[in-house]
Amino acid sequence: MMEVHLTGIGWVTGAGCGWGSQGGLCEFGGPPLPVLTRKDVFPEPNQRFGRMSEYAKLGLAAVAFCLRDAGLESWSEKRAVGVVASTRLGCLVTDLDYHRGVLLEGGGLASPNLFAYTLANCFLGDAAILFGLTGSLLAINETGEDGLGSLRLALEDLALGEADTVLAGICDLEAPALLADQAAQAPGALFVSLALAPPVIPTGYGRVSLAEEGRVLHNGNRCADLSQLVQAALAGRDGQAARQTARQLGSGQEPRP
Amino acid sequence: VREVCLSASRVITGLGPDLDSLWRGVLAGESSVRPLSLFATGRYHCKNASVIEGLQAEGGRSRIHALLERLLQGFPEVPADSVLLTASTKGCVDSMERLQQGLGGDPGELPMADLLDRIRARFGLAAPGININAACASSTVAVARAASLIAAGKSEAVLVVCLDLVSEFVFSGFCALQALSPGVCRPFDRNRDGLALGEGAAALLFLSRERAAREGRPELMTVAGWGAANDATHITAPARDGCGLVQAVRQALKRADLEPERIAAISAHGTATPYNDQMELTAFRTVFGGRDLPMHSIKGAIGHTLGAAGGIEVALAANCLDAGLLPGTVGLLEPEESGLGLVSASAQPILGDYLLSTNSGFGGVNAALILRRGGA
Numbered sequence: 001m002m003e004v005h006l007t008g009i010g011w012v013t014g015a016g017c018g019w020g021s022q023g024g025l026c027e028f029g030g031p032p033l034p035v036l037t038r039k040d041v042f043p044e045p046n047q048r049f050g051r052m053s054e055y056a057k058l059g060l061a062a063v064a065f066c067l068r069d070a071g072l073e074s075w076s077e078k079r080a081v082g083v084v085a086s087t088r089l090g091c092l093v094t095d096l097d098y099h100r101g102v103l104l105e106g107g108g109l110a111s112p113n114l115f116a117y118t119l120a121n122c123f124l125g126d127a128a129i130l131f132g133l134t135g136s137l138l139a140i141n142e143t144g145e146d147g148l149g150s151l152r153l154a155l156e157d158l159a160l161g162e163a164d165t166v167l168a169g170i171c172d173l174e175a176p177a178l179l180a181d182q183a184a185q186a187p188g189a190l191f192v193s194l195a196l197a198p199p200v201i202p203t204g205y206g207r208v209s210l211a212e213e214g215r216v217l218h219n220g221n222r223c224a225d226l227s228q229l230v231q232a233a234l235a236g237r238d239g240q241a242a243r244q245t246a247r248q249l250g251s252g253q254e255p256r257p
Numbered sequence: 258v259r260e261v262c263l264s265a266s267r268v269i270t271g272l273g274p275d276l277d278s279l280w281r282g283v284l285a286g287e288s289s290v291r292p293l294s295l296f297a298t299g300r301y302h303c304k305n306a307s308v309i310e311g312l313q314a315e316g317g318r319s320r321i322h323a324l325l326e327r328l329l330q331g332f333p334e335v336p337a338d339s340v341l342l343t344a345s346t347k348g349c350v351d352s353m354e355r356l357q358q359g360l361g362g363d364p365g366e367l368p369m370a371d372l373l374d375r376i377r378a379r380f381g382l383a384a385p386g387i388n389i390n391a392a393c394a395s396s397t398v399a400v401a402r403a404a405s406l407i408a409a410g411k412s413e414a415v416l417v418v419c420l421d422l423v424s425e426f427v428f429s430g431f432c433a434l435q436a437l438s439p440g441v442c443r444p445f446d447r448n449r450d451g452l453a454l455g456e457g458a459a460a461l462l463f464l465s466r467e468r469a470a471r472e473g474r475p476e477l478m479t480v481a482g483w484g485a486a487n488d489a490t491h492i493t494a495p496a497r498d499g500c501g502l503v504q505a506v507r508q509a510l511k512r513a514d515l516e517p518e519r520i521a522a523i524s525a526h527g528t529a530t531p532y533n534d535q536m537e538l539t540a541f542r543t544v545f546g547g548r549d550l551p552m553h554s555i556k557g558a559i560g561h562t563l564g565a566a567g568g569i570e571v572a573l574a575a576n577c578l579d580a581g582l583l584p585g586t587v588g589l590l591e592p593e594e595s596g597l598g599l600v601s602a603s604a605q606p607i608l609g610d611y612l613l614s615t616n617s618g619f620g621g622v623n624a625a626l627i628l629r630r631g632g633a
Contacts (some may be wrong), residue, residue, distance in 0.1 A: 078489055092353070095350075096353070098426070100357060102429055103357075103425060115431075119390065120390045121392055128488070129490060129491070129621070133487060134487050134489050137622065138390065138391040139390040140388060142370065142386070143374055143387075149385070149387055156406070160405050160409045162405065179365075214385075
């Protein structure tokens with residue numbers, strides 16, 4: 001059983017946006033998802049972001065935060081990094097908007113730009129362009145409820161030598177009204193970065209592995225779902241920070257803020 | 258590393274209810290692309306697509322269930338320990354259209370998990386299923402993953418089910434992108450002017466060679482190599498230099514431990530859009546240099562079946578390798594200059610054991626498979 005390193009965490013939930021090394025907790029549920037603007041995600045101007053669907057913005061933001069946390073946001077040459085995004089409803093909200101605007105309300109010919117976002121994987125294309133990712137990038141829908149399907153695929157890719165670094169996570173908007181009674185998962189997006197090599201700067205996030213019967217383990221302990229895995233990793237981060245502070249105090253160094 | 262064989266396949270396309278009708282149709286140069294009656298096309302500049310005759314929405318349910326039922330009728334028994342992978346870009350898109358129009362229907366059909374559960378229940382599969390959405394390369398990526406799982410010993414059996422419908426939803430979008438041909442779909446033709454949409458499905462059962470032998474199941478073809486890579490250049494347009502496709506093909510060659518010279522034929526994506534076909538020709542000339550080898554696209558015959566395209570092409574590839582014959586490209590009149598020596602309107606002999614099958618799609622996705630003749 002091969003263990004890989006968890007090197008980055010990024011999220012957008014109703015409680016807010018964040019990434020692991022920034023501090024804070026990743027909590028699903030609570031208030032509605034924030035309305036994301038370019039400034040929430042990118043310090044530099046980005047001409048595409050404002051034209052993306054809400055689903056694409058959500059997924060792209062969480063991928064961006066995850067890459068930032070893993071030290072992979074900046075790049076000069078394309079990298080063979082893969083991404084697996086699990087989604088229950090995918091771009092259904094975009095589909096409904098498109099169908100309503102173009103086919104029901106006679107909005108004339110469709111917007112090519114909006115149509116491009118009626119595929120669940122298209123925000124990953126944006127991520128590929130923005131961050132130079134040339135691995136296998138795909139969206140999946142799974143029957144399992146634990147949100148770990150993307151992690152299993154990513155761990156398999158790493159174990160099979162298909163890639164050295166793969167991001168895995170979940171991305172779903174609030175369910176539209178016609179599916180409101182079937183919405184089992186809290187909306188939001190959460191991605192983790194998994195890599196064969198350890199992070200350059202220790203994160204304390206720990207290691208992840210795939211055991212028999214598809215069980216996902218964090219530092220050898222079974223995780224019931226993706227949220228639990230991330231909580232365990234963030235607890236490791238806090239332990240790492242405490243240890244670092246203790247070491248710095250012991251050596252007389254000024255603790256880092 | 259275990260060998261991965263295709264043990265059973267079934268296909269439904271506009272050319273007919275099985276693989277044999279597809280094989281005979283493309284060999285005869287037939288096309289199922291015709292004027293549409295599924296929805297009104299008055300507002301669109303294109304009026305044609307390939308649809309499957311008599312596929313009705315019964316009881317307000319998606320037409321995809323009727324497609325699935327026809328596809329799986331008579332399909333051999335699937336081992337209960339099989340992993341299920343589906344490949345569909347839009348699933349029950351017609352149900353979404355009807356619900357939006359207030360015509361009723363079951364919203365529970367809209368999540369892809371519903372379709373996965375139905376297939377799992379039909380075959381009594383224990384493991385959870387996964388639908389792969391990598392745009393028009395979805396089924397190629399699904400087959401690559403199936404091969405990867407079996408080769409690494411993670412599974413002995415994987416069922417891949419690929420399917421997509423023709424809908425006004427998708428038709429209007431491709432129309433807006435100016436990607437649909439107002440006339441005849443002509444892949445790799447110098448006067449090509451766009452694709453034709455099609456609906457179709459494929460069911461493919463992959464087994465480890467040991468499992469197939471142990472259970473006395475057929476070995477139709479071997480999946481020898483696979484690769485997937487992103488262009489990272491544009492959301493809807495392919496990279497001009499074909500960088501992602503080149504990378505995917507080279508991964509597949511490396512996985513198969515083959516030099517490019519061993520590839521004897523290519524089943525290309527060949528949508529007949531100006532940019533896609535030129536990108537593919539550029540990529541294949543990069544990988545194979547000046548060597549001419551037979552290449553075709555079947556999208557002039559059955560339209561572009563989106564998430565099902567790669568699966569249908571894999572099933573057909575087994576026939577091609579078995580017969581040593583690559584059917585001509587239906588619709589092709591005058592080959593694009595860089596395609597001279599590669600594509601032909603007539604069938605071409607396959608002088609070797611390996612066929613390369615590729616697909617590309619929105620989001621910059623590219624995927625490649627290397628398929629080996631059964632018994633080679």
